[in-house]
Amino acid sequence: MNKKLASLLVIGFLSFIGSQTTMAQEEPVISTQNLTVEDALTIAFENNPSLKAASFEIEKQQNLKSSAIDFEKTSVSYTRGQINSDAVDYQWEISQDFKFPTVYGTQSKLQNDRIALSETSLILKKNNLERQVRAVYMQLQYAKSKLQLIEELENEFKNFAVIAEKRFETGETNLIEKMSAKGKREEIRLLKSESQLDVENLQRQLQLLLNVEEAVTISEAELTKSDFIKVDSVSNESPILMMQEKRVAISEREHKLEKAQFLPDISAGYFNQQIEGIKNFSGFQVGVKVPIFLWAQDGKAKAARVNSEIAQLNFEQTKLDMNSALKSNIQEFEKHQASLIYYESQGLQLSDKLFFSANKAYKEGEIGYVEYIATLEQAISIKNDYLDRLNLYNQTINEINYLTGKY
Numbered sequence: 001m002n003k004k005l006a007s008l009l010v011i012g013f014l015s016f017i018g019s020q021t022t023m024a025q026e027e028p029v030i031s032t033q034n035l036t037v038e039d040a041l042t043i044a045f046e047n048n049p050s051l052k053a054a055s056f057e058i059e060k061q062q063n064l065k066s067s068a069i070d071f072e073k074t075s076v077s078y079t080r081g082q083i084n085s086d087a088v089d090y091q092w093e094i095s096q097d098f099k100f101p102t103v104y105g106t107q108s109k110l111q112n113d114r115i116a117l118s119e120t121s122l123i124l125k126k127n128n129l130e131r132q133v134r135a136v137y138m139q140l141q142y143a144k145s146k147l148q149l150i151e152e153l154e155n156e157f158k159n160f161a162v163i164a165e166k167r168f169e170t171g172e173t174n175l176i177e178k179m180s181a182k183g184k185r186e187e188i189r190l191l192k193s194e195s196q197l198d199v200e201n202l203q204r205q206l207q208l209l210l211n212v213e214e215a216v217t218i219s220e221a222e223l224t225k226s227d228f229i230k231v232d233s234v235s236n237e238s239p240i241l242m243m244q245e246k247r248v249a250i251s252e253r254e255h256k257l258e259k260a261q262f263l264p265d266i267s268a269g270y271f272n273q274q275i276e277g278i279k280n281f282s283g284f285q286v287g288v289k290v291p292i293f294l295w296a297q298d299g300k301a302k303a304a305r306v307n308s309e310i311a312q313l314n315f316e317q318t319k320l321d322m323n324s325a326l327k328s329n330i331q332e333f334e335k336h337q338a339s340l341i342y343y344e345s346q347g348l349q350l351s352d353k354l355f356f357s358a359n360k361a362y363k364e365g366e367i368g369y370v371e372y373i374a375t376l377e378q379a380i381s382i383k384n385d386y387l388d389r390l391n392l393y394n395q396t397i398n399e400i401n402y403l404t405g406k407y
Helices: 002-026 037-047 049-068 101-169 175-210 239-260 295-363 369-404
Strands: 075-082 088-098 265-275 278-289
Touching: 037 101, 037 175, 049 101, 101 175, 101 239, 101 369, 239 295, 295 369
Parallel strands: none
Antiparallel strands: 075 088, 088 265, 265 278
């Protein structure tokens, strides 16, 4: 029997280990290396404390749903003693106070509004986090593209230094060209070092947004144009405006609740007593509590009405501000779009021609090193300006998507 029991325990343990291994295989963990932007967003959404807190807030408001119908404590009392004879008599009673039914209905609707507000708050926090992750991801792409451009220029100036050294040794050129080549090579090395630090800093920023301990790298290193569908105004589906709408709804419901407090409360009770030794005298009572001194509640109701008006004005102002911000960003988008059309149709081709022509002409001795350096720097400057515009173009689209809730 002991051997059979031991065998069963071993089999059970191995089955448990196997099931845990299977579960682990079914839930693969996303690596922080070579992240796509979608991978980065998945990790950020999973690890962000603010989103977790917002989820708990929804749960809290849902749990408070049952508090909308909040009956007051039930009163139970018992009395014992002599009344008009030597007999010991008693009385017990139970009573309950109720708000007017309208109050409970309004409180229930108010709690539904608060649940909706907490749900919208989670959406807004998620949108804001996505905005930040996408912005840093694109900035990192931009920095890596700039680094690649500097590395291309570094290779050219390395070749320039080698050619200048050989020409100096054969007496074809003077010491100035050799020193100039060396100086340019060191200048580019310094720029490369600064660019590498920019990349590392942005990687750390992304790591903080993802809330992970491991170092972060991205897979989409090349900066490309973001897709965009133009919009003319911010709709009420924007999470920012949705938040303001929910606040308006809550303030209006709170006003209705304060007005409902003018309605009378209801009370009901039952009693049973013994009088002069005779038992089971019983009955019930029903009553109302009518508010007579109204100034305090009147002040609360008026304050709630003003608060509702304030919430509505805040909503309207937020909508104006957002449409103004959207218009400004669309103007920026159109400006960057026009610039990109030039670079994509002419500028980049011109840069490649200048780059190729400068190399060929210098190697064949058709131009001197001063003209060679100036032409190379002009070619690189065009590509550098293109990357600047492309980054601004993408970041502007990211901001517009955030404002309009297009994520």
